[in-house]
Amino acid sequence: MTDRKATLSVGDKSIELPVYSGTVGPDVIDVRGLVQEGVFTYDPGFVSTAACESAITYIDGANGVLLHRGYPIDQLAEQSDFLEVCYLLLNGELPNEDENKAFHETIKNHTMLHDQMRNFFNGFRRDAHPMAIMCGVVGALSAFYHDQMDVSDPKQREITGHRLIAKMPTIAAWCYKYSMGQPFMYPRNDLSYAENFLHMMFGTPCEDYKPNPVLANAMDKIFILHADHEQNASTSTVRLAGSTGANPYACIASGIAALWGPAHGGANEAVLDMLAEIGDVSNIDTFIAKAKDKDDPFRLMGFGHRVYKNFDPRAKVMSETAHQVLKELGLENDPLLKIAQRLEQIALEDEYFVQRQLYPNVDFYSGIILKAIGIPTSMFTVIFAMSRTIGWFSHWNEMVSGNNRIGRPRQLYTGSPKRDYPKK
Ligand code: SDX
DSSP: OOOEEEEEEETTEEEEEEEEOOSSSOOEEOOGGGGGGTOOOOOTTOTTOOOOOOSSEEEEGGGTEEEETTEEHHHHHHHOOHHHHHHHHHHSSOOOHHHHHHHHHHHHTTOSOOGGGHHHHHTSOTTSOHHHHHHHHHHHGGGTOGGGOOTTOHHHHHHHHHHHHHHHHHHHHHHHHHHHTOOOOOOOTTSOHHHHHHHHHHOBTTBOOOOOHHHHHHHHHHHHHTSOOSSOHHHHHHHHHHTTTOOHHHHHHHHHHHHTSTTTTTHHHHHHHHHHHHOSGGGHHHHHHHHHOTTOOOOOTTBOOSSOSSOOHHHHHHHHHHHHHHHHTTOTTOHHHHHHHHHHHHHHHSHHHHHTTOOBOTHHHHHHHHHHHTOOGGGHHHHHHHHHHHHHHHHHHHHHTSOOOOOOOOOOOOSOOOOOOOOO
């Protein structure tokens, strides 16, 4: 924090406000004192508002930079694995060899669900959207861990984080199995985190399932690329829920609900639906015109970002991974990939998109990878939620272990002035 000041003139008043600098990134003006001056700031969508201080993730949207505890996302995706990234996001530093081994072992020992949780799945219709099931089941976890939910106790927060990291793949895979009418597969301790997820998704009791290492590597990259992203809509939801003192499972369930929207985590599912609707490269121009038409609600899903006004660094890694997976599966001529590549090429040359700095985001290629692996589009956001759980929990943990105040935004009131109830 520094002692620099910003001066705001409101009417005949001149208000001095403190200015703080972070490690990197824009300075912030502390406007908390404005309420005493009888004015609020106004920023629907929080375009220019820093809602908190955080040391977890830094994004430089103009230059396509994404750092997790200072490490660039492309280096983590190439050289780390998802559980090591989980340790980094939670603890602030990369683990040494012993810490990394112990963390992997700890997570392995929490992958099973309480057997009574199976009953929650049975309450849903078989054709329920898996995000609806995941929302309900994760919120219900709080009914099983009463003895470990004192949010003021760092050890209880740590065990809760380990449980969530470990159990989300089991819950996600069981959402899929339930929708398929297939038996749930229990986690296996001899497999890596990503191999275990593929085993629980595609294995059956009828035969031994051997995860394809190229596909397991691709899944681990997808988990890393979706792990955290600063104060996005779902993470801000988790922080706001957590600011009331709500238990961590309920807070993560609120993040899952927020992520479901097509403008946020639901975009990867919407990208595949859009590519299928386009159907052929010859139709791309029609859809580009629709995306530019103000009277048409159609948007190019997987394009644009509130923060990135350059390439989303995750999209580059995702695009390379898509080519590896499709090559491994002999799907290099996948028609959807052809449409996606042509769409990207046209959009990046079109003045409308260039002027608005609309580039492919993390969701543009992830769906192509997941579909090639055999995962249905309804499961795409479930996988995003499974990965983002470590980001949500790390932000929740950072907030509750600091000097937390309940979040309570104000408003610009444009309703009716005071009026009396009409006498009868
Ligand atoms: C994620 O916040 C995060 O970090 C999110 C995320 C994470 O990891 O948590 O990165 C994950 O949510 C990625 C984004 C996934 N969503 C989509 O792909 C859906 C399509 N994209 C858009 O809905 C939109 O780009 C947003 C929601 C992502 C960003 O919206 P903004 O910042 O509010 O931008 P805007 O709506 O103000 O758009 C600015 C202009 C508008 O045109 P004008 O009014 O200036 O004429 O760009 C246009 C918009 O109409 N525009 C698009 C467009 N996105 C913006 N036009 C066509 N297609 C698009 N995709």
